[in-house]
Amino acid sequence: MVKRTLLALGLAAFVLIGCGGPPKEDIEKAGKAKVAADAAKAADYAKETYDAAAKSLNDGVEAVKKSEWEKAKKAYMDATAKFTAAAAEAPAKMEEMKTAATAKVDELKKMMEATGKDKMVMAAMRGKDKAKFQAMTKEAGDMITEGEGMIAENAMGAMEKLTAAAAKLDEIKMMANPGKK
Numbered sequence: 001m002v003k004r005t006l007l008a009l010g011l012a013a014f015v016l017i018g019c020g021g022p023p024k025e026d027i028e029k030a031g032k033a034k035v036a037a038d039a040a041k042a043a044d045y046a047k048e049t050y051d052a053a054a055k056s057l058n059d060g061v062e063a064v065k066k067s068e069w070e071k072a073k074k075a076y077m078d079a080t081a082k083f084t085a086a087a088a089e090a091p092a093k094m095e096e097m098k099t100a101a102t103a104k105v106d107e108l109k110k111m112m113e114a115t116g117k118d119k120m121v122m123a124a125m126r127g128k129d130k131a132k133f134q135a136m137t138k139e140a141g142d143m144i145t146e147g148e149g150m151i152a153e154n155a156m157g158a159m160e161k162l163t164a165a166a167a168k169l170d171e172i173k174m175m176a177n178p179g180k181k
Contacts, residue, residue, distance in 0.1 A: 022064045026076035030057055033083035042086035044156045045093040053082030097155035104162045105148045111169050112141060118176065133172060140168040 034057065037043070042050040060075035115137065143165035150158035 021069065023069060023073040023076055026073050026080070027060070027064075030060065030076040030079040030083065033080045033087070037083040037087040037090070040087040040090040041094060042083070042090040044090075045097065046086040046089040049082055049086040049089055053079050053086055056082055094155055097159060098151055101147065101151045101155050101158045101162060104159065104166075105144060105151070108140075108144045108162060108165055108169065111166070112137075112144065115169055115172060118173065129175070133175070136168060136172050136175075140165045140172065143168065 034053070037046075037050055037053065040046075056075050056079035060072045060079060063069075063072035063075055143161050147158045147161035147165060150161060
């Protein structure tokens with residue numbers, strides 16, 4: 001009986017010593033993994049994995065606040081794994097976005113050329129809204145040029161800019177051809 005009690009007390013002391021505080025090592029590892037994921041722009045290019053990692057990190061913070069050390073350790077380990085995966089995933093997805101943005105630039109340049117040859121647009125540009133059409137065409141052209149210049153550094157932002165340029169070109173066509181969709 002005494003042996004069992006001593007064994008139980010020893011085990012309890014071991015558990016308390018082993019789990020007596022926040023998992024500092026795991027917190028540091030998760031922090032370093034997040035820094036690496038941020039550097040790889042994983043929040044933009046591996047958003048789903050990054051968001052899952054951020055949730056695990058927040059779960060770890062909450063567990064520490066409640067002194068739930070095992071839950072915290074598990075959450076921080078999960079966050080580390082997910083941030084690491086997001087950092088590894090991001091470069092390939094960024095390259096995919098760069099390729100897509102480059103293709104979009106080519107497509108939009110062709111659309112600009114076609115808009116310049118579209119007889120309805122040209123007729124509308126000679127009409128009462130000439131200044132408006134010219135301003136919109138210039139704006140679309142500037143967006144394409146700006147988007148193209150952004151591809152290397154910010155493919156996500158470039159794609160957003162190019163999408164806005166495509167919408168502007170569609171708006172020009174709609175104004176020139178109000179009956180068509």
